[in-house]
Amino acid sequence: METGNNRPARPDLPIDLQVQSRLTDIGRLVSLPPTTFRLLSLLMSENTSSRELQGVLEQDPGLAAKVISLSNSAIYSVRDPVSTIDRAITIIGFKELEIIALGIGLTETFDLKKVPLGFDGRSLWLHCLAVSWIARELALATKAGDPGECMIGGLLHDLGVIILVSKFPIHFQQLLDLLNSGRELVEAETTLSLRHEAIGYNLAHNWGLPQVFQESILFHHFPHLAPAFPKIVTVITLADNLAHRAGFGLELESLSIDLPRTLETLGLKVERLQALVKNIIASISKVEPLWSQVLNGTKPAPKEGGNLSSLLR
Numbered sequence: 001m002e003t004g005n006n007r008p009a010r011p012d013l014p015i016d017l018q019v020q021s022r023l024t025d026i027g028r029l030v031s032l033p034p035t036t037f038r039l040l041s042l043l044m045s046e047n048t049s050s051r052e053l054q055g056v057l058e059q060d061p062g063l064a065a066k067v068i069s070l071s072n073s074a075i076y077s078v079r080d081p082v083s084t085i086d087r088a089i090t091i092i093g094f095k096e097l098e099i100i101a102l103g104i105g106l107t108e109t110f111d112l113k114k115v116p117l118g119f120d121g122r123s124l125w126l127h128c129l130a131v132s133w134i135a136r137e138l139a140l141a142t143k144a145g146d147p148g149e150c151m152i153g154g155l156l157h158d159l160g161v162i163i164l165v166s167k168f169p170i171h172f173q174q175l176l177d178l179l180n181s182g183r184e185l186v187e188a189e190t191t192l193s194l195r196h197e198a199i200g201y202n203l204a205h206n207w208g209l210p211q212v213f214q215e216s217i218l219f220h221h222f223p224h225l226a227p228a229f230p231k232i233v234t235v236i237t238l239a240d241n242l243a244h245r246a247g248f249g250l251e252l253e254s255l256s257i258d259l260p261r262t263l264e265t266l267g268l269k270v271e272r273l274q275a276l277v278k279n280i281i282a283s284i285s286k287v288e289p290l291w292s293q294v295l296n297g298t299k300p301a302p303k304e305g306g307n308l309s310s311l312l313r
């Protein structure tokens with residue numbers, strides 16, 4: 001695990017003054033559910049057991065009911081109805097459930113059902129879940145960082161977009177208008193002083209989230225700038241890119257990645273990454289129905305570019 005005591009340097013990423021002052025209020029008024037905070041600290045430990053996860057879920061009757069209901073869904077076709085958390089964990093799978101439990105907490109905190117026209121809030125959540133899943137798979141395979149931290153960092157990396165969409169719809173609409181007129185994301189966000197990395201970092205900082213997640217949010221488009229956790233942030237940047245190519249992209253996000261630098265940071269050979277990408281495609285297709293079920297609906301058709309191997313051309 002990377003360690004670092006330095007606070008992330010605040011890069012020169014502008015935030016609109018009006019947004020800045022409201023972010024302070026949001027930091028005070030919007031809190032993650034207590035269970036989500038408990039899950040965050042639990043999942044950061046490398047040796048979390050199924051029993052510990054069960055203990056946290058059982059303390060939150062609403063979440064426990066959702067998890068049990070998921071395990072009874074058509075995805076699993078269980079013969080006898082599931083009525084306990086420990087059986088639900090067995091049915092759904094420990095790894096799958098960790099991400100889902102955290103994701104449910106976030107989707108309850110930030111409602112993306114009422115979003116500006118022309119933006120699909122559901123695909124934003126699917127994107128975050130996919131990045132989270134891929135980041136953990138990459139961490140497990142490369143040992144480049146703690147898998148739990150990579151999973152959580154992946155889930156939170158676009159927190160700034162989530163905040164913009166759910167709490168600043170007028171600002172977000174202005175951003176969409178600029179993007180629709182052909183501007184690049186970074187250029188459009190900078191013009192409006194709405195860099196999503198800075199907005200997400202701001203709230204993560206106000207919430208007192210661990211530094212590794214603050215860096216994951218702030219530097220996920222520039223991983224080499226991360227002062228204390230460059231490997232973990234690189235894992236998340238690569239996962240972000242692979243999620244796009246697997247059809248779980250966030251259209252407005254940039255796809256650019258410095259592949260040679262990424263491979264060097266993670267100590268990966270290109271052939272090894274190719275093999276990993278193949279496994280990730282297989283694993284993601286198994287968990288995607290669960291995510292769709294959690295988000296109540298069907299997955300939008302994969303966008304063009306749904307091919308991870310194109311990264312390696």
Ligand SMILES: [Fe+2]
Pocket residue numbers: 157158196220221253
């Ligand atoms: Fe992003």
Ligand SMILES: [Fe+2]
Pocket residue numbers: 127131157158240250253
């Ligand atoms: Fe992203």
